[in-house]
Amino acid sequence: MFLAIRELLFAKTKYILISLITTLTVSLIFIVSGLAEGLSADNASSIQGLAADYLVLEAEAEGELGNSFIPMQQAKEIMNDQEQEANTLSVQMMNATIGGGDKQISLALFATERGGMLMPEVMEGRFPKQENEVLADDSLKQEGIQIGDELQLGEKTSYVVSGFTTDQRYSHTPVVFIESEDLKQVNAVAVKGVAVTDGDYSAVPKIDALGGIPSYSQEQASLNMMIIFLYVITAFVLAAFFYVMTLQKRDQFGVLKALGANNKYLISGLITQIILLSVVSVGIATAISFGVGALFPADMPFILNMATIVQPAIIIIVVSVLGAVVSLYQVVKIDPLEAIEGVAA
Amino acid sequence: MTLVLEHVHKVYQDGPKEYVALNDASLQVKAGEFVAIVGPSGSGKSTLLSIAGALLSPTSGKVLLDGENIATLSKKEVTKRRLEKIGFVFQAAHLLPYLKVKDQLNVISVLAHKPKQKKADILAHFGLEHRINNYPNELSGGERQRVAIARALVNDPKLILADEPTASLDSSRGQEVVKLLAKEVNEGNKAGVMVTHDERVLGFADRIITIRDGKVEFVND
Numbered sequence: 001m002f003l004a005i006r007e008l009l010f011a012k013t014k015y016i017l018i019s020l021i022t023t024l025t026v027s028l029i030f031i032v033s034g035l036a037e038g039l040s041a042d043n044a045s046s047i048q049g050l051a052a053d054y055l056v057l058e059a060e061a062e063g064e065l066g067n068s069f070i071p072m073q074q075a076k077e078i079m080n081d082q083e084q085e086a087n088t089l090s091v092q093m094m095n096a097t098i099g100g101g102d103k104q105i106s107l108a109l110f111a112t113e114r115g116g117m118l119m120p121e122v123m124e125g126r127f128p129k130q131e132n133e134v135l136a137d138d139s140l141k142q143e144g145i146q147i148g149d150e151l152q153l154g155e156k157t158s159y160v161v162s163g164f165t166t167d168q169r170y171s172h173t174p175v176v177f178i179e180s181e182d183l184k185q186v187n188a189v190a191v192k193g194v195a196v197t198d199g200d201y202s203a204v205p206k207i208d209a210l211g212g213i214p215s216y217s218q219e220q221a222s223l224n225m226m227i228i229f230l231y232v233i234t235a236f237v238l239a240a241f242f243y244v245m246t247l248q249k250r251d252q253f254g255v256l257k258a259l260g261a262n263n264k265y266l267i268s269g270l271i272t273q274i275i276l277l278s279v280v281s282v283g284i285a286t287a288i289s290f291g292v293g294a295l296f297p298a299d300m301p302f303i304l305n306m307a308t309i310v311q312p313a314i315i316i317i318v319v320s321v322l323g324a325v326v327s328l329y330q331v332v333k334i335d336p337l338e339a340i341e342g343v344a345a
Numbered sequence: 346m347t348l349v350l351e352h353v354h355k356v357y358q359d360g361p362k363e364y365v366a367l368n369d370a371s372l373q374v375k376a377g378e379f380v381a382i383v384g385p386s387g388s389g390k391s392t393l394l395s396i397a398g399a400l401l402s403p404t405s406g407k408v409l410l411d412g413e414n415i416a417t418l419s420k421k422e423v424t425k426r427r428l429e430k431i432g433f434v435f436q437a438a439h440l441l442p443y444l445k446v447k448d449q450l451n452v453i454s455v456l457a458h459k460p461k462q463k464k465a466d467i468l469a470h471f472g473l474e475h476r477i478n479n480y481p482n483e484l485s486g487g488e489r490q491r492v493a494i495a496r497a498l499v500n501d502p503k504l505i506l507a508d509e510p511t512a513s514l515d516s517s518r519g520q521e522v523v524k525l526l527a528k529e530v531n532e533g534n535k536a537g538v539m540v541t542h543d544e545r546v547l548g549f550a551d552r553i554i555t556i557r558d559g560k561v562e563f564v565n566d
């Protein structure tokens with residue numbers, strides 16, 4: 001610590017420059033993570049937040065909610081088989097207009113039994129009472145929809161928004177919930193606790209069903225790929241920097257060894273420097289990412305909170321230390337004799 | 346502290362060739378004695394000093410510090426002996442560029458896990474009291490070398506080894522520095538060995554040893 005800190009302070013410019021670079025890559029990691037989280041929620045928050053643990057789907061659907069079709073008769077039987085609460089879920093992607101106007105709005109219509117567990121909480125307005133009333137995600141407000149507005153679906157059907165709920169998005173569209181008793185087929189039976197199924201139907205944990213949402217896996221995979229590359233870049237930048245620094249300081253390490261410094265002391269100094277640097281970079285990058293997040297428009301799918309940041313932050317610090325291993329090896333190899341006959345310092 | 350080298354051989358392996366740098370070198374330095382080593386370039390002076398200071402292990406022979414043979418100790422143990430018992434002064438000062446003068450000395454206490462004492466006394470002793478908060482690049486060559494000597498002495502080592510400590514200094518500065526070293530050795534009852542090419546500083550040594558072709562040739566009492 002004694003030497004590590006003093007050297008950092010003495011060679012401020014070098015270390016500030018390198019922190020700047022890592023701060024930028026770390027900020028990018030956080031922002032892309034926020035985007036991944038935001039897109040994930042935008043795509044699937046209605047399923048993530050569903051008041052159930054398993055979805056029973058048609059076995060042939062291979063876990064894809066949209067490909068699973070269960071006749072109502074069968075759905076009722078499945079519900080009766082369950083030990084805990086269960087409700088049917090029907091998902092339909094639709095286009096709607098406000099009161100028959102020109103503007104088309106995409107939305108997902110989620111239908112379930114009256115009084116079932118799947119209806120979300122009301123944040124504003126009131127719970128649907130009549131058959132033509134729906135509970136809408138509050139992101140529809142950005143489309144200009146207010147309580148009491150009429151959503152026209154096709155020629156015949158229209159619904160009235162009786163209230164708003166929140167965090168209910170599916171496949172990048174807002175979800176509208178309706179309680180309905182006259183469905184002929186549904187997409188899934190949502191089950192609490194453990195699901196009981198037979199051959200034609202299979203139960204999928206709620207989280208796995210996310211992969212069945214169109215484009216969900218592809219989106220997340222490409223963003224995660226970017227994040228992994230950024231980890232590797234950060235590690236390499238730090239590893240290369242400390243490697244060059246170590247080579248430059250060979251004779252200093254030699255002198256210290258001749259004076260009686262052991263490898264353990266020199267190595268822990270180097271690791272202290274790397275951890276300090278990456279922790280400072282992570283700290284500043286956290287501030288930058290929250291700042292950038294605040295500048296994004298409200299409807300941009302971006303979710304950044306401390307929970308999103310902790311995991312990448314730990315990975316960055318671990319990966320930075322791992323990158324330093326080459327330098328550590330250099331330090332161990334240096335012979336104190338190099339100091340005694342070395343050129344003047 | 347006494348330093349004893351008994352029948353020390355050092356053979357450098359240079360590819361297939363072998364080079365005998367020290368050939369049956371023996372010498373003794375008693376407590377309070379300041380010994381100068383002279384000899385032509387390439388005769389093995391630095392090699393002898395490195396072996397005495399546990400920076401290099403001999404091919405054969407014994408190196409006894411107060412009776413303990415350091416030639417057979419592990420690397421880790423040897424590093425510890427250097428820290429506890431040996432003070433080095435190199436040809437160049439080899440100060441750490443990022444440390445202020447006071448910290449050049451403090452680092453030894455830190456390495457030895459000893460409390461940092463007031464370094465003002467020892468620095469005043471070397472005429473450096475007004476340079477305590479300066480970095481090495483702000484010091485003159487002579488001042489740097491005096492800091493290096495102060496650093497070698499701060500842990501109160503019983504053996505002081507100096508390899509051409511005056512090489513980077515003009516002759517009056519050089520004399521001053523060697524005088525300081527001799528005084529520390531004599532008054533502190535330490536063993537001191539200095540390699541030098543500079544004849545003007547030989548007067549401060551209690552004894553002069555000449556090395557030629559890896560052999561201790563001439564001991565002048």
Ligand SMILES: Nc1ncnc2c1ncn2[C@@H]1O[C@H](COP(=O)(O)OP(=O)(O)OP(=O)(O)O)[C@@H](O)[C@H]1O
Pocket residue numbers: 357358359364365366384385386387388389390391392393
């Ligand atoms: N690592 C090494 N490998 C091979 N030969 C070496 C090595 N180090 C020193 N030598 C050789 O050993 C001999 C003694 O070297 P040493 O450095 O001890 O001489 P010296 O008396 O200190 O000379 P100078 O007065 O020039 O400093 C020299 O001939 C040198 O070339």
Ligand SMILES: [Mg+2]
Pocket residue numbers: 390391392
């Ligand atoms: Mg030499």
